[in-house]
Amino acid sequence: MAKPSIDLMILGALKERPMSAYEMDRLFEARAVRRWVRVSAPSIYRNLLRLREEGLVDGREEKGEAAPPRTVYAITETGEARFGELADELAGLDARVDFDFTPVIANLYVMGEDEGRELLGKIKERYLEGAERLERVLPKVARLEAKANMELRLGTYRLVAGWVERFERDFYAAPEGVRGWVLGADGSPSTPDEAPFSTFDWTALGGGA
Amino acid sequence: MAKPSIDLMILGALKERPMSAYEMDRLFEARAVRRWVRVSAPSIYRNLLRLREEGLVDGREEKGEAAPPRTVYAITETGEARFGELADELAGLDARVDFDFTPVIANLYVMGEDEGRELLGKIKERYLEGAERLERVLPKVARLEAKANMELRLGTYRLVAGWVERFERDFYAAPEGVRGWVLGADGSPSTPDEAPFSTFDWTALGGGA
Numbered sequence: 215m216a217k218p219s220i221d222l223m224i225l226g227a228l229k230e231r232p233m234s235a236y237e238m239d240r241l242f243e244a245r246a247v248r249r250w251v252r253v254s255a256p257s258i259y260r261n262l263l264r265l266r267e268e269g270l271v272d273g274r275e276e277k278g279e280a281a282p283p284r285t286v287y288a289i290t291e292t293g294e295a296r297f298g299e300l301a302d303e304l305a306g307l308d309a310r311v312d313f314d315f316t317p318v319i320a321n322l323y324v325m326g327e328d329e330g331r332e333l334l335g336k337i338k339e340r341y342l343e344g345a346e347r348l349e350r351v352l353p354k355v356a357r358l359e360a361k362a363n364m365e366l367r368l369g370t371y372r373l374v375a376g377w378v379e380r381f382e383r384d385f386y387a388a389p390e391g392v393r394g395w396v397l398g399a400d401g402s403p404s405t406p407d408e409a410p411f412s413t414f415d416w417t418a419l420g421g422g423a
Numbered sequence: 424m425a426k427p428s429i430d431l432m433i434l435g436a437l438k439e440r441p442m443s444a445y446e447m448d449r450l451f452e453a454r455a456v457r458r459w460v461r462v463s464a465p466s467i468y469r470n471l472l473r474l475r476e477e478g479l480v481d482g483r484e485e486k487g488e489a490a491p492p493r494t495v496y497a498i499t500e501t502g503e504a505r506f507g508e509l510a511d512e513l514a515g516l517d518a519r520v521d522f523d524f525t526p527v528i529a530n531l532y533v534m535g536e537d538e539g540r541e542l543l544g545k546i547k548e549r550y551l552e553g554a555e556r557l558e559r560v561l562p563k564v565a566r567l568e569a570k571a572n573m574e575l576r577l578g579t580y581r582l583v584a585g586w587v588e589r590f591e592r593d594f595y596a597a598p599e600g601v602r603g604w605v606l607g608a609d610g611s612p613s614t615p616d617e618a619p620f621s622t623f624d625w626t627a628l629g630g631g632a
Binding site for chain 2: 218219222223226229230247251297298301302304305306307308309310311312313314315316317318319320321322323324325329333334336337340341343344345358359362363365366367369370371373374377380381384385388
């Protein structure tokens, strides 16, 4: 299955210069690209073959004298155009962010307060730890894109930690009626002020599945 | 395949009260749970069957007088224990955040400045739009968890928009050598100060694949 992010990474590498699948894998490894994008070695091999079939890359078999033969890939004109389209597509996607812990937040209302507070404490701790790790590494990073990417993550982790702290305070201070998802299965709101929430067109928000 | 987030959502709903797969689907729909977690109707049906086989939920066939028969599910003691484990597991995951646009950032160095600036502008615009949509809806939301979840997303979108603006300025002001991922395929750093970046143990950061 074609994934825009993987195609963009592969075509981008070939925009730099022609190379074999193995070289590309080593390049992504050396550049720590896998901190950015999920692009495994098997997916490089598999997708290069597909991109070749689609005419987005050319493959040239090279016979080394001592080394085994290898295929060196180069981007085609169609591939260059596709690269531009993919970049445009990814840059134009609606804003979106997901956090692994959201199902925990969504289920706090069926837990006891002690259990809930412990879980919230754990989430906050993990994000503070993540932020500390990034803070330690940042001074050692020279590449601007890598540094900037880490700074964005650092900022987000800090934001989450602060958010969890405020949320915990507000959630356990709130009256029971406002706390949980207690809207009925028939769609009727359990409190009058919930109506706008349930009838609102959520698809317009573009931030979820 | 069992997904912790879906199992937690299903078991959590049954902790509230026994219900059928259809009722659960309606409940998630009414509560806009799908803004939080990817939990489709087919996955509710499929995973309830699996959870029943695993003994985490009980199913009781009910024959209605006029209505067709339906299965009403209830959480078992084992299911209650599993709910706690899953919540703990999700709350304990390492900090992590992914953005769709990162492959674009990673490939800016193989693009012209005009193209790059246009893409960055587009990303910023999408996140500002997302923030504006959330700002408009927030006053209408009564449920604390939903409101808090949206506030976290709003904060993140604003962070991204500000970050893109700073990144664009820094990236195109930076000397060529610091700008791109120009580490060689053999793993040798292209500039001396890149060495710590390439040899650092990235797996310790816990923020990527």
